[in-house]
Amino acid sequence: MTLTYYLVLAAILFTIGAVGVLVRRNAIVVFMCVELMLNSVNLTLVTFARATGTVDGQIMAFFVMVVAAAEVVVGLAIIMSIYRTRRSASVDDANLLKY
């Protein structure tokens, strides 16, 4: 077994996340798919940190986690305020920049 398996698994999970973003209509589920993509990139970073023998990759994964946490907080607040005005969490309903 080589580290390739981790990288291929991360690539597959990234793709599943991307397909989910394209296919799903519920804004919250779309958000979860984005989280999955961020996570699989983290796995790639950690794997390459191990392969190259530096801790830098782990630090980058750490920063990705921080940014993802901040992004989730703001994104979910946006979804809530959209829901409050439009009574729907579907990405198709929010097709105007106003109202």
Next chain:
Amino acid sequence: MTETLGGGETVVFWVLGPIALAGALGMVFSRNAVHSALWLVNTMLAFGVFYVIQGAPFLGAVQIIVYTGAIMILFLFVLMLVGRDSSDSVVETLRGQRVAATILGVGFAALVGAGIARATQDMPVTGLQDAQGGQRNIPAIAELLFTDYLLAFEVTSALLITAAVGAMVLAHIERDPGSRQTQKELSRARFLTSDRPQTLPGPGVFARANSVAVPAILPDGGRSEASLATGIEPEEPDQMPRPTGREQLGSPDAALGTLDPAPLDGGTQR
């Protein structure tokens, strides 16, 4: 110095890899958004274990605490507030979009996966022993974080404060001062406009279960429709045969050993 990957790690990968994959697929394919969230928790826990066995125990712990502990709970909170019963519509806005997205996804995964597999199949694994210089993982990360990455670390604090303020601004409901109704006005409105001034009965009350799916029982033995939660399939509890008179064994008097002071039907006491 190169590192060899042991058999234990192989076993862990082949057990948790399919679990992570199943979690991701389940998240995309479940109709219910709450199920999606639970599938994603599954995947994230598997990722936490992957970090630990790849020499990043700190990231593994952070993954479990921050992602599955904080972020997914936040997701579930918003789901309960917003979209729990607004399940996904099956209607395609763009015709053929789903098929196109799936084909695109399979193609992308094959391309990137094959490219990565070919490029890294002979990649030497250096391992983290030299980089950590005899230290353990957390001191090594701390040393790098507070020297080379200090600026990025400090900027992170600005990002987090901005995110907190942004969430508060977006989730805040603007009300004119004085427009908030007092408790007296609220209770008056409730008594004047509704025929049910009291609270709704709780589910499971006087039934033989305390599940939220079990309706409360009315004094006549029927189900109370008002006690049913929205969005949950009501469940039929198995009922004990209801006692019909005071003389039956189930009556409190019989249980306490006290006799009924005055039998209702005037019959003989047992």
